[in-house]
């Protein structure tokens with residue numbers, strides 16, 4: 247039955263489960279990420295619920311993870327899971343343990359603490375890289391262009407900013423633009439390239455052939471629309487980099503003017519494409535910046551290797567660094583202070599992200615439809631299917647789920663936990679039996695689980711009643727965990743207050759010594775599993791213009 251309601255396509259299906267036909271027990275217990283605790287407030291930035299319409303006035307806001315050696319506020323204390331007792335002030339404090347400015351892997355840099363290169367230094371580094379340091383220009387250009395494409399993809403999503411024009415100059419900056427256009431194509435954008443002064447070298451003709459083989463169109467300057475605002479969402483300025491001198495010669499003078507005139511468009515409140523400059527805003531003095539004040543004003547600058555001096559004058563909202571190839575010898579020789587790249591990223595933001603209007607944050611979900619005829623009759627089978635998709639898509643911690651419980655007072659509370667198994671009887675996770683969630687579950691066994699698989703635009707709600715798993719089951723799982731986690735479970739007295747992180751470390755160390763002979767670590771009594779027996783499922787597949795698909799299934 248299809249029904250348009252609440253702006254959503256709702257499919258309702260009442261099913262009775264045929265448990266006997268279920269595949270053998272699914273085990274999510276091997277999904278582990280030692281570096282990111284799912285309970286850390288940073289490990290899962292909570293997704294905005296697609297239908298979050300409540301205005302919730304928090305009655306309890308607990309600041310998390312405060313440095314335990316902080317002298318700033320001695321009255322704050324840390325609990326086993328990082329909760330802090332409210333101190334005199336309820337202000338939310340830093341999420342880090344040392345106040346270093348780190349947010350997980352993402353480092354917010356103070357732009358003043360970063361090194362900027364002069365024109366001569368930039369050229370010298372280039373020579374060193376391609377001389378004694380053994381790089382080829384092809385390699386560096388590939389990495390540079392790739393980091394431009396990933397920076398763009400991080401800020402301007404292909405769903406909204408699809409039409410890209412890469413304007414490429416005669417030198418290596420132009421080559422970066424050609425590489426970026428190719429990668430953007432693979433990322434789902436629709437690039438077009440304007441490359442008026444082609445360099446007759448095998449590197450460049452190879453890049454042109456690669457682009458042609460992807461059927462990415464080339465446009466001559468004459469073919470370009472005089473007003474670029476209507477046909478493009480992103481303009482990649484890859485005309486000149488750090489070897490630019492003097493004033494731009496034709497046809498780049500005119501091309502630069504077309505980018506400059508877009509500002510006037512913007513000021514007239516018309517929608518205007520964003521400008522992304524590669525390494526240097528073309529036409530700017532490499533060290534002094536936009537000297538006459540009438541040059542390009544890019545929205546994004548992707549500095550390569552290290553920002554050049556002109557980048558100090560960049561006032562756009564998005565400054566990124568790319569070119570993750572700088573060896574330590576260069577860092578030492580030029581005393582470079584550069585932000586570390588997070589994880590496996592090819593780019594890193596420099597400076598604070600712009601202030602965001604939260605109400606304007608939205609994704610237009612583009613996903614396959616959730617069709618009634620394709621949905622498994624048994625919702626547990628359907629869940630497994632989606633779970634497998636999430637694993638196959640390489641999503642981090644696909645087994646992370648928000649568990650919501652309601653205690654005696656009728657007040658709900660939620661937190662992220664990790665699914666450790668699903669079988670014919672339900673969804674299993676493990677925790678501390680003395681935690682708040684455990685207390686609430688003993689008062690009221692009804693709970694709900696919420697999975698959100700960002701990237702697949704999918705959400706699953708599961709509601710039901712919760713029981714403890716058998717002691718044998720908990721024992722079995724406990725001993726399958728890494729020994730560090732086993733010790734952590736003994737040390738961690740969840741939802742209680744401890745004098746400081748050092749106490750946890752001390753206890754952990756003592757236990758580590760005690761069990762250093764490899765003997766079995768006994769499962770603490772206060773630790774074990776829960777199983778939620780599902781009574782209701784809702785599968786949600788985000789769709790364009792908020793016309794989402796939902797499949798609702800009771801499971802009694």
Ligand SMILES: NC(=O)C1=CN([C@@H]2O[C@H](COP(=O)(O)OP(=O)(O)OC[C@H]3O[C@@H](n4cnc5c(N)ncnc54)[C@H](O)[C@@H]3O)[C@@H](O)[C@H]2O)[C@H](O)CC1
Pocket residue numbers: 371372375386387390415416417418419420421422485486487488489490491492493494495498524525526550551552569
């Ligand atoms: N080490 C790195 O960071 C890497 C950076 N890459 C990119 O390479 C450019 C620098 O490349 P280069 O070829 O030296 O210079 P340009 O691209 O800036 O341009 C040179 C090109 O432009 C002509 N030109 C100079 N001034 C003018 C002018 N006023 N009017 C017209 N034409 C002008 C000149 O004759 C040359 O033909 C760097 O910024 C990065 O983007 C590498 O890709 C990877 C390593």
Ligand SMILES: [K+]
Pocket residue numbers: 419483484485486487523524525526527528
């Ligand atoms: K440029």
